Amino acid sequence: MIERSDQDGFTDFINQLNGGLNNVELEFRRAQDELNGTPVMALTNTNGQKIAQVATGYTPTELEYFKHLLDAIVMADDEMFCISSTAALHEAGRLKNKENKPLALTKREAENLLDRYIADQWFIRSKAGAYSLSMRTLLELQTYLKETYGDQIQECTLCMEIITKGQRCSVAACSSRLHQHCSSTYFRNMNNPKCPTCHTAWSSKVLIGLSDGASAPSKVRKRAARRENGAAGGEEDDAEGSGRNQDDA
Amino acid sequence: MADRRRRIVVDDDEDYGSRGGGSSQRNTGKRQAPSNNQGSSGSQKRVVRDDSDQDSDSYTTNATRQTTSGTKATDIAPEDFERLVKDVVRLAIFTSHSEQALKREDIKNVLSDHSKLYDPVFQKAQERLRDIFGMELVELTTKGRSGQATEKGAKSYMLRNILPMELLSGGVVNWEAELEDMGLLMVILSLIFVRQGAILESALMSHLRRLSLLEDNSPFGDIQRKLEVLIKKRYLDKFKLDHMDESGEKAEVEYRWGARARVEVPEENVVKFIQEVFGREAPMGLEASILKAAGIKSKDPVEIQ
Numbered sequence: 432m433i434e435r436s437d438q439d440g441f442t443d444f445i446n447q448l449n450g451g452l453n454n455v456e457l458e459f460r461r462a463q464d465e466l467n468g469t470p471v472m473a474l475t476n477t478n479g480q481k482i483a484q485v486a487t488g489y490t491p492t493e494l495e496y497f498k499h500l501l502d503a504i505v506m507a508d509d510e511m512f513c514i515s516s517t518a519a520l521h522e523a524g525r526l527k528n529k530e531n532k533p534l535a536l537t538k539r540e541a542e543n544l545l546d547r548y549i550a551d552q553w554f555i556r557s558k559a560g561a562y563s564l565s566m567r568t569l570l571e572l573q574t575y576l577k578e579t580y581g582d583q584i585q586e587c588t589l590c591m592e593i594i595t596k597g598q599r600c601s602v603a604a605c606s607s608r609l610h611q612h613c614s615s616t617y618f619r620n621m622n623n624p625k626c627p628t629c630h631t632a633w634s635s636k637v638l639i640g641l642s643d644g645a646s647a648p649s650k651v652r653k654r655a656a657r658r659e660n661g662a663a664g665g666e667e668d669d670a671e672g673s674g675r676n677q678d679d680a
Numbered sequence: 681m682a683d684r685r686r687r688i689v690v691d692d693d694e695d696y697g698s699r700g701g702g703s704s705q706r707n708t709g710k711r712q713a714p715s716n717n718q719g720s721s722g723s724q725k726r727v728v729r730d731d732s733d734q735d736s737d738s739y740t741t742n743a744t745r746q747t748t749s750g751t752k753a754t755d756i757a758p759e760d761f762e763r764l765v766k767d768v769v770r771l772a773i774f775t776s777h778s779e780q781a782l783k784r785e786d787i788k789n790v791l792s793d794h795s796k797l798y799d800p801v802f803q804k805a806q807e808r809l810r811d812i813f814g815m816e817l818v819e820l821t822t823k824g825r826s827g828q829a830t831e832k833g834a835k836s837y838m839l840r841n842i843l844p845m846e847l848l849s850g851g852v853v854n855w856e857a858e859l860e861d862m863g864l865l866m867v868i869l870s871l872i873f874v875r876q877g878a879i880l881e882s883a884l885m886s887h888l889r890r891l892s893l894l895e896d897n898s899p900f901g902d903i904q905r906k907l908e909v910l911i912k913k914r915y916l917d918k919f920k921l922d923h924m925d926e927s928g929e930k931a932e933v934e935y936r937w938g939a940r941a942r943v944e945v946p947e948e949n950v951v952k953f954i955q956e957v958f959g960r961e962a963p964m965g966l967e968a969s970i971l972k973a974a975g976i977k978s979k980d981p982v983e984i985q
Binding site for chain 1: 770773811812
């Protein structure tokens with residue numbers, strides 16, 4: 432059990448380090464793990480410029496696949512924020528390079544890449560084989576995610592950090608979302624938990640993100656390629672290969 | 681068990697421990713560039729920072745105050761100079777992270793129109809790296825072997841830790857994944873060391889065979905692949921010789937220390953490593969024997985144990 436004063440001291444310590452790090456546009460970002468509330472930290476880049484690309488250690492094709500997966504996860508229906516292994520592998524066949532020519536990525540290569548993404552801690556793979564975003568991704572790519580996906584990315588009503596796993600208000604139109612650990616903190620001593628935004632009864636059982644053991648969506652909804660046609664609508668791609676095969680316009 | 685040898689600096693004059701006073705937490709101030717630095721012109725000046733500057737603005741004000749002799753650091757706006765320094769620092773960090781060498785031309789690319797400012801920017805970036813990260817850029821040498829010399833001006837650098845060893849080995853850093861590989865590397869470096877800098881591939885293989893490392897179920901798996909990785913990371917170098925090997929089918933190959941090993945592993949660490957491996961069974965005068973085998977004439981009288 433960490434003493435309050437130690438926590439403050441640690442926060443001061445990190446802030447001091449950030450003073451120097453901010454000088455070179457780096458920063459320690461802190462958050463709590465979405466699955467278990469454990470405090471985590473990442474040294475992140477606060478400026479996503481060209482020079483930083485050197486650090487990724489992935490080839491352009493590998494990065495392209497990564498972006499596709501990220502896209503599929505963020506755009507998943509019903510705020511599931513995950514995709515199945517089938518869908519993930521299916522995405523490998525849909526890669527295109529800048530000239531819109533297909534990029535070759537075999538199933539085996541895709542599987543190895545997925546293992547690498549897991550080992551490098553960009554994605555998490557659940558027991559049922561569903562891929563979702565790791566804390567590293569949420570911390571390091573926070574700016575990228577917010578800028579690219581706007582409202583699709585939700586924030587926890589309590590801690591204001593990005594949330595991809597947790598509880599939501601039972602009222603469909605209400606935007607209130609809480610991490611599991613934030614919900615425990617917020618409702619700790621309340622007998623009748625109420626939504627912080629709309630004050631309806633809070634169920635704790637209406638979830639977003641993947642709950643353990645459930646299967647992930649195998650339909651992949653993609654964000655429209657804004658650079659190509661500016662349309663805001665998404666388009667669906669059925670990973671089971673039922674024949675509907677729309678390309679990005 | 682050998683200590684973690686990575687990125688140890690030979691000169692111990694960085695007195696981190698004796699930093700006085702509780703208020704000045706950032707390690708600003710009076711630090712001399714080590715003499716084995718690349719010796720760029722005008723960089724011998726010490727930077728004395730005003731310790732009362734606690735916030736990051738102190739970097740900006742100092743850029744305007746400081747001039748380095750011989751280069752016109754003042755014909756560029758201070759913010760622009762700062763930006764260049766920041767970019768070089770980030771370049772060093774990110775390049776190091778992906779285990780590549782930082783080439784002089786990469787730095788020049790960052791400087792673009794301001795390549796005249798290479799030296800002051802480099803020097804400032806060094807200070808920033810030491811101050812914030814406890815690391816410094818060190819030039820990679822080629823040790824003057826003919827046929828391998830790099831062209832003039834094609835310098836490259838890598839980052840090296842300058843924190844004292846005690847901080848790294850006290851269980852704070854998790855070396856887990858790399859410990860084995862570093863152990864293997866130390867063994868190979870030691871073998872090369874006591875052969876005065878080069879070992880024939882056949883000799884190396886017979887040693888590894890003795891250590892049961894060539895077998896299929898060895899903990900290192902494919903040793904050849906490990907060696908390739910160590911070569912790629914510039915810890916080892918492989919040289920083809922003029923004559924054929926014993927099979928007569930390919931040129932004889934010898935292994936030497938790579939540029940990175942020269943930067944990160946001081947020779948005294950190798951001596952200590954060998955001594956540790958012997959442990960209690962070390963014969964008398966082991967150190968002297970090691971140095972003699974390595975062809976090192978010690979300047980100080982060596983203690984006979």
